Amino acid sequence: MSIAGPEQILELAMSGSKQHLVAAWAIDEHSLSAISQAVGMGVVDATVVGDKRIIENVCHENGIEAADINIIDNPDETSSMSEAVGLINRQQGTFLMKGNLSTDKYMRAILNKEKGLMDPGAVLSHVAVLKMANYHKLLIIGDVAIIPLPDLKQKVAIANYLIRTAHALGTDNPKLAVLAVTEQVLPGMQACVDAALISKMADRGQIRGAVVDGPLSMDLAISSEAARIKGIKSDVAGDADCILFPNIESGNVFYKLIALSGSAGQAAMLVGARVPAVLSSRGDSAKTKLYSIALAATLAK
Numbered sequence: 001m002s003i004a005g006p007e008q009i010l011e012l013a014m015s016g017s018k019q020h021l022v023a024a025w026a027i028d029e030h031s032l033s034a035i036s037q038a039v040g041m042g043v044v045d046a047t048v049v050g051d052k053r054i055i056e057n058v059c060h061e062n063g064i065e066a067a068d069i070n071i072i073d074n075p076d077e078t079s080s081m082s083e084a085v086g087l088i089n090r091q092q093g094t095f096l097m098k099g100n101l102s103t104d105k106y107m108r109a110i111l112n113k114e115k116g117l118m119d120p121g122a123v124l125s126h127v128a129v130l131k132m133a134n135y136h137k138l139l140i141i142g143d144v145a146i147i148p149l150p151d152l153k154q155k156v157a158i159a160n161y162l163i164r165t166a167h168a169l170g171t172d173n174p175k176l177a178v179l180a181v182t183e184q185v186l187p188g189m190q191a192c193v194d195a196a197l198i199s200k201m202a203d204r205g206q207i208r209g210a211v212v213d214g215p216l217s218m219d220l221a222i223s224s225e226a227a228r229i230k231g232i233k234s235d236v237a238g239d240a241d242c243i244l245f246p247n248i249e250s251g252n253v254f255y256k257l258i259a260l261s262g263s264a265g266q267a268a269m270l271v272g273a274r275v276p277a278v279l280s281s282r283g284d285s286a287k288t289k290l291y292s293i294a295l296a297a298t299l300a301k
Helices: 006-015 029-040 052-061 077-089 103-111 152-168 190-203 218-222 224-230 248-260 286-300
Strands: 019-024 044-050 070-073 095-098 125-130 139-142 175-179 211-216 242-244 266-271
Touching: 006 125, 006 266, 006 286, 019 029, 019 077, 019 286, 029 044, 029 052, 029 286, 044 052, 044 077, 052 070, 077 095, 077 103, 095 103, 095 286, 125 152, 125 248, 139 152, 139 248, 152 175, 152 190, 152 242, 152 266, 152 286, 175 190, 175 218, 190 211, 211 218, 218 224, 218 242, 248 266, 266 286
Parallel strands: 019 044, 019 095, 044 070, 139 242, 175 211, 175 242
Antiparallel strands: 125 139, 125 266
16 A cells, blocks of 8 residues: 555554654644644644743743653753753654754754764755645655765665655555766766665665666656656656655755645655664744654554
């Protein structure tokens, strides 16, 4: 079974075992609303580390049910993040969530060599799932937020994260498009060379669990009409489940453009740490944060 829309991620998350969310400095209305909804749906049990007075006031003012959330009082933003990571390391939670704190503080705590959540040699990356209004299924994309210019090793890691996410969402043999500006293998363009190498690695079984093709331009990845006009024969073209971007600029611009121009919903998380870690913007809606919680809970299983 493949999932056609983000609301089905919620259904999938509700169908399995309940996970335990640990949220750091979730003191804002959207984060607390999303957490409360996820608890009410049976997706998670939740612990929120942050200023208890602020959390209870925000819940009271916005009609959010706080009684079912375990609140650990910590009035300091940075210390709350460290305490949340500590709970994960002590196996008192199965995944992490960023509340109303800056991404750099969130990342520093996760990447801390002594007390963080990274194993030696692991690659921390970002996976986003979104539904374009005019595309027939979900797109799983990366990296649009963490690695500025991934090298070949990092791109292979990102490819595997995208494939794993697709599997968790019910697509057993996803189609992965490795993007470049053109479908031609041009030696002078590193994105084209890397895409061709990743495609061949998949052919040889070094990357498993997906049909991989590249380099492909964006129009070829998601438009069967473009593939027909250009005469491209590919099992991926026009029907991609996953898209691997060559750099953060292209991925981030695409993600934000879709989000602002009619996305039917999106979710985002960090991958590569010991547990999934919800990474949404402080300005994201409660719905986006709820979808992100459901996505991370599904991967945590």
